[in-house]
Amino acid sequence: MATAEASVADVRGHPVVRRASLIRVIEAVIGASIFLVLLQILLNFSLLDPEFWRRYGGSFETGIGTTLRFVGIILPLSAVLGFFLGWLRISRFRTLSWPVAVYVDFFRGIPPIVIVIYASIFGAALLQVRFAGKDLAWNVAALALAFHSAAYQSEIFRAGFQSVPRGQIEAAQALGMRPTQTMYNVVLPQALRLSLPPLGNEFAVVIKDTSLLAAIGTLDLFGVSQDFIQAVFLQPGASVYWLLTMWTAVALVYFAMTTAVTQVLLFLERKFHVRGLEGVSV
Amino acid sequence: MIRVEDVHKYFGTLHVLRGITLDVSKGEALVIIGPSGSGKSTLLRCINLLVEPDAGRVFIDGVHVNRHDINREWVRQQVGMVFQSFNLFTHLTALENVMLGPIRVKGVSREQAEDKAKQLLARVGLAAKANAYPAELSGGQQQRVAIARALAMDPKAMLFDEPTSALDPEYIREVLDVMTALAREGMTMIVVTHEMGFASNVARRIVFMDGGVILEEGHPQEIFEHPKQERTRAFVSKILR
16 A cells, blocks of 8 residues: 555656656757767768758758648548547447448558548549649548548547447446546546547658658658759769758658647646556566 | 336346336435346446347436437436446546546536536545546545536436445445435435445335346335345345355
8 A cells, every 4th residue: 555655746746757758858869869970070071061951951841741731631531531530430330330440441451641642633633624734642641641640540549439438438328427437537638638648640651651751752841852862963073972862861760740739748748647547667 | 207017128138127116206215126137237328328229118307218219418417326347547647537428418507517527526534635547546436536526417316236246345434324314415316336335324225137027026125125126135145144
């Protein structure tokens, strides 16, 4: 009993938890910087080569802008869609849950790059705007990626919903709550809390998978970089080490984006933390 | 207060309740005993419509409640229920568990709900644990919070579904004490339990159920010491041992 109370008291000290996470961020930044410096010395390239940035800078900015736009479309859309699909999936009416099961199996079974290519060709054709320009094909392909991720996220939310014990739902009913009230007050807060860690995983995948859109020629970060590096060696004065400079810079941008999103989810996890339900630390 | 008339319930082909008729008057504490699978829990659930009876009628305070046009949420507000596995909302503190029903279902203000919840927690001896989460409480404490949560809705009657069966022996007493006090204050209650001491102290009437029917009913002394039915005798001798 005494030990149990001691561990509760530790967890109650929220400032301790927060300071620890700030220290972790600082440590990570320092660690990554040292790693990058060593990498540059070892492989003999510089991330700060002015001539390289003079030529690549414009593409880099365009690429980041386009990638952010894709992430901005895909992340919220897939999360909202995944949430409602996960909800439908646990319906006791098979007419609602069965189509979702088929949907999930469909998108889980096809490589996302194939989905992207399909969507850009047939998506645009189906909408009968074949000649309406690249932008539409790109957006349809981005939507298809969102549908793809929604399939995975629906499974995450389904697991979250199903983790709420049936007895608590009965207890809510016994208090006289309507189904919507039970959902909002009892099921959702607990389901979402448990969905957060796997959701962080999936969001990181979604951000990186936007690079697959380059397969249909989008000007996202991966696409512009591929185009640039092919073109630059046709120009005079190019250095072969720019390959390393560029791909390191690209990797850093994706890393920063995924880290930012996962940090937001970690913050939410801490916010919804329930004392007494901490996971095991070994 | 509660009247059950020839109630039947099927789960698929399983005939779980085979014509139960029962009358509980205002202020009475009725104890139901019987082997597992005899339909005790299902009977309780038919009263607050967590389970819909297939035939027969249920009345609460004179109102026929298992009609199709009834507001089930209203019915459930009339009778509180306490479960074997407590079923507290694990993401809410003890206080919030007790406040949730009044705020969301009855539309009581936060301040009022909080005052009342604090009073109720004090009444079940848990004023000091108001801000603890269920996972930080013992089984006995959780069950007392669950009782307070049900009482917060001001029910006309209380249903207890084996409230001490999931508890370690050292926590049973504290829960039974709360229930005994409740009965003494005149709460109408139906209790499914095998706690014979509690039954003898609190109930004037015990009902023995087996195979979906009421086999025998009577004063605790009669049932425990001079059961008329062979099956009652067999069951009682098992739980008294």
